[in-house]
Amino acid sequence: MRHFDLVIIGSGSGNSILDDRFADWNVAIVEKGIGPNDAYGGTCLNVGCIPTKMFVHTADVAGAPEAGAGLGVDLERRGVRWPEVRDRIFGRIDPISEGGRHYRAEGSSNVTLYTGHASFTGVKQVSVRTAEGTETITADRFVVAAGGRPLIPDVPGLDQVAVHTSDTVMRMAELPRRMIIVGTGFIGAEFAHVFSALGVEVTMIGRSSKVLRSEDVDVSSRFTELAGQRWDLRLNRKVLAAQKEGDQVRLELEGPEGKETVEADELLVAIGRIPNSDLIDAAAGGLELSDGGKIAVDDTQQTSVEGVWALGDISSEYELKHVANHETRVVQHNLLHPDAPISADHRFVPHAVFSGPQIAAVGLTEQDARQRGIEYVTSTQDYAGIAYGWAMENTTGFAKLLADPNTGLLLGAHIIGPQAPTLLQPIIQAMHFGLDAHSMARSQYWIHPAMPELLENALLNLPLN
Numbered sequence: 001m002r003h004f005d006l007v008i009i010g011s012g013s014g015n016s017i018l019d020d021r022f023a024d025w026n027v028a029i030v031e032k033g034i035g036p037n038d039a040y041g042g043t044c045l046n047v048g049c050i051p052t053k054m055f056v057h058t059a060d061v062a063g064a065p066e067a068g069a070g071l072g073v074d075l076e077r078r079g080v081r082w083p084e085v086r087d088r089i090f091g092r093i094d095p096i097s098e099g100g101r102h103y104r105a106e107g108s109s110n111v112t113l114y115t116g117h118a119s120f121t122g123v124k125q126v127s128v129r130t131a132e133g134t135e136t137i138t139a140d141r142f143v144v145a146a147g148g149r150p151l152i153p154d155v156p157g158l159d160q161v162a163v164h165t166s167d168t169v170m171r172m173a174e175l176p177r178r179m180i181i182v183g184t185g186f187i188g189a190e191f192a193h194v195f196s197a198l199g200v201e202v203t204m205i206g207r208s209s210k211v212l213r214s215e216d217v218d219v220s221s222r223f224t225e226l227a228g229q230r231w232d233l234r235l236n237r238k239v240l241a242a243q244k245e246g247d248q249v250r251l252e253l254e255g256p257e258g259k260e261t262v263e264a265d266e267l268l269v270a271i272g273r274i275p276n277s278d279l280i281d282a283a284a285g286g287l288e289l290s291d292g293g294k295i296a297v298d299d300t301q302q303t304s305v306e307g308v309w310a311l312g313d314i315s316s317e318y319e320l321k322h323v324a325n326h327e328t329r330v331v332q333h334n335l336l337h338p339d340a341p342i343s344a345d346h347r348f349v350p351h352a353v354f355s356g357p358q359i360a361a362v363g364l365t366e367q368d369a370r371q372r373g374i375e376y377v378t379s380t381q382d383y384a385g386i387a388y389g390w391a392m393e394n395t396t397g398f399a400k401l402l403a404d405p406n407t408g409l410l411l412g413a414h415i416i417g418p419q420a421p422t423l424l425q426p427i428i429q430a431m432h433f434g435l436d437a438h439s440m441a442r443s444q445y446w447i448h449p450a451m452p453e454l455l456e457n458a459l460l461n462l463p464l465n
Ligand SMILES: Cc1cc2nc3c(=O)[nH]c(=O)nc-3n(C[C@H](O)[C@H](O)[C@H](O)COP(=O)(O)OP(=O)(O)OC[C@H]3O[C@@H](n4cnc5c(N)ncnc54)[C@H](O)[C@@H]3O)c2cc1C
Pocket: 009, 010, 011, 012, 013, 014, 030, 031, 032, 033, 034, 040, 041, 042, 043, 044, 045, 047, 048, 049, 050, 052, 053, 116, 117, 118, 119, 145, 146, 147, 148, 166, 187, 276, 279, 280, 311, 312, 313, 314, 318, 319, 320, 321, 322, 323, 324
């Protein structure tokens, strides 16, 4: 039985733990491989943030004829060479993944890479199943960074049809004529934008009355209205059954008007993700779980077992790469300085949805503030009311701020429209560093006529005491 100083399960954020400070540590990394080609390097690189945003950028470029038409510029989209788009994107990603694997397998003398499946068989003991056989390894310390996987609903007949998830849909052989997307969250909204911009007829199916319903109510209402103009949007629907009909997929739905069917060439399911705590048999390792099957951690990212830390999607309330990265830095510090541990800071976690339009947000939504009885004021600034937004003739975007009326400190910010994720960053900074709305608006220059004037105006419009 081999014993290590440290075993890391999962090569996504887990791969970033090791730097020069760990050069004297005897480390094992266990990675089973992710996605259709069992890649190294986790979700974000292979099947998540990076390829999706490469497709989003391509989709934004493909949308130029529609954007140009209203401005008096006639452009023609003569076609989308899907195999070239796909191969360009993965032709850039796959070598990075393979380079990462090679570096850990051959280039790090203190690291043993196990390409296989890890599952706990006891406290600080895992069994590793590789192509060569099964081996049990132990360590003084463990980092569990095994992420999550797409959730597939329990719908009769679904196991008989070809279902895509975010793991597979980006590598489709051909661009379909029609696609059904079940799920109106981040992944549904981003892929609906990508595929419709590339010419696919998208039918989007949701359980509730809103797309992106966790966003601030004004943002999700606006996005839902715009989504209904772009996609065949079927909300308040339950999926009753799935069926293969020749080379088509057919779903039977139940909605406000009764039963209906939808058909398409491809089906993408995007209804959330589940943590891989079952795959690693967390319970056998003595790791307590929290609601939803995530591994429970304290604010230093330590699990219920001393010397075992968890980070990222397998333990975090936030399934976001910048959160996983932050938690990785916390775990890294706490491995190296066990006598002076630091805590993760989850106070102001922002997120963005790279759809059409884009959305970005941080802090409380108005419905959160109301529900929690927090005193707040709001202000909303339309893009159309600032010079650059007006120049773009944007009529649907806005920024909405929530602030404490007495201190002027920001409680939340929500932006829907062009460059929303980039525009949000100064607000995140203000919230972290305790900058009040009036000082932020008036104690610095704002470039004219640039898009951040959206925030300057929204800040000035807050009805503070
Ligand atoms: C389509 C999509 C788009 C996204 N876009 C964004 C975005 O734009 N911005 C953003 O912030 N976040 C985005 N995310 C979320 C982000 O990708 C994740 O939050 C992040 O990658 C989680 O990192 P992690 O290290 O926790 O897990 P992962 O990167 O998933 O790493 C876990 C690794 O553990 C391995 N593993 C699992 N079980 C075992 C086992 N038993 N034995 C061995 N290995 C195992 C897996 O194969 C995997 O490689 C997106 C996610 C998806 C799915």
